[in-house]
Amino acid sequence: xxxxxxxxRDAVAPITEGASVMIGGFGSxxxxxxxxxxxxxxxxxxxTVISNNAGAGETGIAKLLKAGQVARVICSYPRSPGSIWFxxxxxxxxxxxxxxxxxxxxxxxxxxxxGLGGFLTPTGYGTLxxxxxxxxxxxxxxxxxEHPLRADFALLRAARxxxxxxxxxHGTARNFxxxxxxxxxxxxxxxxxxxxxxxxxxxxxxxxxFVQSVTEYGVRP
Amino acid sequence: MRRLGDxxxxxxxxxxxxxxxxxxxxxxxxxxxxxxxxxxxxxxYHSENGIIGVGPVPPEGQEDPEMIDASKRFIxxxxxxxxxxxxxxxxxxxGGHIDIAVLGAYQVAQNGDLANWATDDERYPPAVGGAMxxxxxxxxxxxxxxxxxxxxxxxxxxxxxxxxxGLGVVNRVFTDLAVLxxxxxxxxxxxxxxxxxxxxxxxxxxxxxHT
Numbered sequence: 001x002x003x004x005x006x007x008x009r010d011a012v013a014p015i016t017e018g019a020s021v022m023i024g025g026f027g028s029x030x031x032x033x034x035x036x037x038x039x040x041x042x043x044x045x046x047x048t049v050i051s052n053n054a055g056a057g058e059t060g061i062a063k064l065l066k067a068g069q070v071a072r073v074i075c076s077y078p079r080s081p082g083s084i085w086f087x088x089x090x091x092x093x094x095x096x097x098x099x100x101x102x103x104x105x106x107x108x109x110x111x112x113x114x115g116l117g118g119f120l121t122p123t124g125y126g127t128l129x130x131x132x133x134x135x136x137x138x139x140x141x142x143x144x145x146e147h148p149l150r151a152d153f154a155l156l157r158a159a160r161x162x163x164x165x166x167x168x169x170h171g172t173a174r175n176f177x178x179x180x181x182x183x184x185x186x187x188x189x190x191x192x193x194x195x196x197x198x199x200x201x202x203x204x205x206x207x208x209x210f211v212q213s214v215t216e217y218g219v220r221p
Numbered sequence: 222m223r224r225l226g227d228x229x230x231x232x233x234x235x236x237x238x239x240x241x242x243x244x245x246x247x248x249x250x251x252x253x254x255x256x257x258x259x260x261x262x263x264x265x266y267h268s269e270n271g272i273i274g275v276g277p278v279p280p281e282g283q284e285d286p287e288m289i290d291a292s293k294r295f296i297x298x299x300x301x302x303x304x305x306x307x308x309x310x311x312x313x314x315x316g317g318h319i320d321i322a323v324l325g326a327y328q329v330a331q332n333g334d335l336a337n338w339a340t341d342d343e344r345y346p347p348a349v350g351g352a353m354x355x356x357x358x359x360x361x362x363x364x365x366x367x368x369x370x371x372x373x374x375x376x377x378x379x380x381x382x383x384x385x386x387g388l389g390v391v392n393r394v395f396t397d398l399a400v401l402x403x404x405x406x407x408x409x410x411x412x413x414x415x416x417x418x419x420x421x422x423x424x425x426x427x428x429x430x431h432t
Contacts, residue, residue: 028286077350100349
């Protein structure tokens with residue numbers, strides 16, 4: 001088994017027009033900048049982007065928004081300081097936005113990856129974000145039924161990987177990367193170091209079974 | 222009236238955080254609370270992006286872009302820290318494992334309703350982040366905010382007018398003018414910023430302050 005792909009370009013080649021794409025990262029940590037740039041170069045449009053943030057400044061997801069490749073954003077916090085491209089596209093009505101509470105976003109992705117049909121969460125009960133959703137009261141506490149959220153692809157960033165697709169992370173760069181690896185049909189990881197030797201199984205955070213391809217991108221943003 | 226500055230308000234909040242507490246600090250002003258906890262108390266800070274045991278800001282030149290908190294500030298790790306992914310992080314929040322969360326707010330109602338994620342301006346995209354998960358799972362919710370909006374209108378109200386983050390979730394509100402508890406009777410005065418008069422504070426509050 002060898003999941004290594006030579007270039008970022010080859011890694012994103014399977015992504016087609018209109019695909020749903022999960023993108024790992026939170027703030028400056030764990031964002032697959034290399035894969036995003038490759039997707040920008042490829043020019044694939046009509047994308048549904050599932051991520052925590054919607055990019056800031058002229059980096060990461062903001063580049064895809066600027067280039068007009070995004071039709072829909074599903075995220076918890078689109079409005080970071082300097083998210084000018086998100087705001088511009090949103091105000092112009094050029095993108096659809098679905099705001100999901102952050103823990104619900106992670107858990108919906110996990111449900112998809114874990115083969116569950118959804119779950120009941122107290123998060124958002126009685127608020128605007130629960131409107132139209134099925135609810136249930138258990139032991140006096142209100143819960144909202146949330147559906148699994150799956151995607152065609154996931155773009156991930158990790159510190160180390162091996163040819164089996166096993167991944168390990170650095171610092172606060174895990175965030176959504178491990179759960180998105182589970183929730184997408186085809187998960188693509190860029191790693192700072194692609195190890196010839198297998199990663200020590202004790203240090204593997206994302207087991208390679210959740211990862212379809214891995215490519216080295218040594219630049220540490 | 223005497224208004225506390227941001228640092229003094231952070232110090233006032235910090236006074237009410239006990240030794241041994243697991244605490245989540247919201248984005249913005251609440252992040253300053255950690256710098257003011259009295260000596261001798263060990264408080265462990267959780268940040269939703271995947272760390273428990275957030276340490277101080279690193280010295281200039283030693284920032285690591287993969288070591289940040291939920292406010293996207295560069296951080297270090299405190300002794301005893303751990304990293305984890307998002308599902309574990311939100312299990313800590315939703316599952317009742319964090320003791321106290323300190324959040325900012327647009328509005329707080331006398332029944333403890335909190336509004337801090339969306340306004341009534343439809344051109345302005347809403348951003349909920351982890352606030353709804355925190356308020357349903359963390360047993361003690363502190364709100365830290367200015368007592369009034371910039372135009373002088375009250376943020377402490379009988380009923381919130383903005384979309385809610387959570388229903389009946391706020392326990393204590395720390396403002397630049399006073400500290401108030403949310404009780405079954407409504408807002409109850411804990412203390413006034415020294416030098417302030419209750420009648421003056423009541424005049425800029427949109428609900429009754431009980432004493």
